Amino acid sequence: MANVLVTNVRILDGTGEYPYTGEVLIQGNRIRRVARGLRSLPTVGATVIxxxxxxxxxxxxxxxxxxxxxxxxxLESIQRMPPEEHTLWAAKVAKTYIDAGxxxxxxxxxxxxxxxxxxxxAINSGLIPGPRYLANGQEIATTGGLGDTSPPHIPAPELSFGWVVTGPEDMRRAVRMFIKYGVDLLKLNISGEEIAGVAAEETPMCDDEVAMAVSEAHRRGRRVCAHARSAESVKMCVRHGVDIIxxxxxxxEEALDMLEAAKDRHFVAPALAWLFRTGRDAGPWGIRPDSPIAIKYQREAEIACETMRKMLxxxxxxxxxxxxxxxxxxxxxxxKDLEYFVDHCGFSTMEAIVSTTKWGGEIMGRPGELGQIKEGYLADLILVDGDPVANIRILQDRTRLLFVMKDGEFHKAPDMAPQRSRYGMGVVA
Ligand SMILES: [Zn+2]
Structure with a gap:
């Protein structure tokens, strides 16, 4: 692919530095040069945007x-979808993510x-569009825990939402099986979840199961993530080295102390949208905001935001x-998650941006080459109409994404039509 020079932009580089006017030269799939000011990089041989x-x-x-x-x-509607339809659905969703930046x-x-x-x-081979993706297996659940959805009178594991295990040997078998299938990471359901009938503050999975999962995954160079709402489940994650919580x-406080002491080894993602909107916006689907279950989610959303504030x-x-x-x-x-971080968890807009860019590159397992605009980094870039530092909400508006580039290739190319030229964007051969 030809070199691309993006000029006359405000560079928000993902390091936490305030945006500066500059230009960026992309060669192949990497950012080759980053310059402050204008007209300092050569345009010869480059498509200039x-x-x-x-x-x-x-x-x-x-x-x-x-x-x-x-x-x-x-969950039942997810699980009951036949594999053929489900594969097509997941392919469509993959495109939705990269469309959204x-x-x-x-x-x-x-x-x-x-x-x-x-x-x-399919994404990596170019068959379908989508983001860089770390593939997971099914949720690994304990018998009777979150993810074991088979009815008591039909003890068929295939009827469960998760992959159900009991004991460390069962766990070892499950982890090895998913690794055989080609996953990048494994998911453990360590705590409960209100909507599934197991309280969020319960911890059905035990230490020897978690320890086994992590040791088997790490042995093969795979990482482990966990559904961990309860205090005890977070401590188990730190004790046994679950990478993503x-x-x-x-x-x-004890869990926070443990996590802080090992903060270079762990990432946390709270999934606030699920808490906020299940508590408030799910009425049309039978979860009225004044129902006992919705009230539990409203309470958890409040506590989770306070916890994230402390973590930050x-x-x-x-x-x-x-x-x-x-x-x-x-x-x-x-x-929308970035808006929740800013409005409810004490993040500045810049801290929210760093979390989804710099830390994003780190959670993808590619620190030093993904998630920032620096020379030598992979060219995953979006051009945004407006300033997300001034208003984090504009990142929710897809029409403001003027281009989306992944690995040096445009997923969404800049619009070079006359109406866009009036706005000022153009191409110079
Ligand atoms: Zn989830």
Whole structure:
């Protein structure tokens, strides 16, 4: 592919530095040069894109993604979708993410054993558009815990939403099986979840199961993430080295101390959208805001925000990722999480941007080459009409994404039509 020079942009580089006017030269799939001011980089041999003062920033990362959740109101509707339809659905969702400016996503569990792996492979081979993706397996659940949805009178594991295990040996078998299928990471359901009938503050999975999962995964170079709402489940994650901790709402002071002491090893993604909107916006789907279950979610949202506020102060990496893919939180609206961080968790807009860019590159396992605009970094970039530092909400507006580039290739090319030229964006051969 030809070199691309993006000029006349405000560079929001993902390091936390305030945007500056400059230009960026992309060669192949990497950022080759970054310059302050204008007209300092050579235009020869490059397609020149005049950004007309728009903001150039790294593509965003979603830290808790389920391509196979199907925008329905319950787990059963996800699970009952046949594999053929489900694969096509997940492929469509993958495109939705990159359309929305998310060039990286961390898979937080798939509804069927190989769904994520197949979609990741299709993206990587160029068969379908989508973000960089870390593929997960099914949620690994304990008998009777979150994810064991088979009815007592039909003890068939295939009828369960998660992959059900009891004891360390069963866990070892499950982890090895998903690794055989090709996953990048494994998901453990350590704590409960109100909507599934197991309280969020309960911890059905035990230490020996978690320890086994982590040791088997790490042995093969795979990472582990966990559904961990209760304080005890967060402590288990730190004790046994679970790399990515989802939710962590009820982390107490002891859990926070442990996490802070190991903050370079862990990432946290609270999935706030799920808490906020299940508590408030799911009425049309039978979860009225004044119902006991909705009230539990409202309470957890409040506590989770307080916990994230403390984590931010302690320097723990907290990333956006909201468990999108239910009827009241459909895929593609994910940048709303950044607004929650700013409005409810004490993040500055810049801290929210760093969490979805710099820390995004780190959670993707590519620190030093992904998630920032620096020379030598991978060219995953979005050009945004407006200033996200002044208003974080504009990242939710897809029409403001003037281009989306992943790995040096345009997913969405800049519009060079006459109406766009009036705005000032153009191409100079
Ligand atoms: Zn989830």
């Amino acid at each position: 005049d950004g007309a003062g728009a903001t150039l920033m790294p593509g965003m990362t979603e830290a808790h993604t389920h391509f196979s959740w199907n925008d329905q109101p319950d 998310f060039t990286s996503c961390v898979g937080a569990a798939a509804a069927k054993p190989r769904l994520d792996v197949v979609v990741r492979n 989802y939710h962590a709402s009820y982390a107490d 102060k302690r320097g723990i990496r907290v990333l956006p990722g909201g468990d999108y893919g239910f009827a009241w939180i459909p895929h593609g609206t994910n940048a």
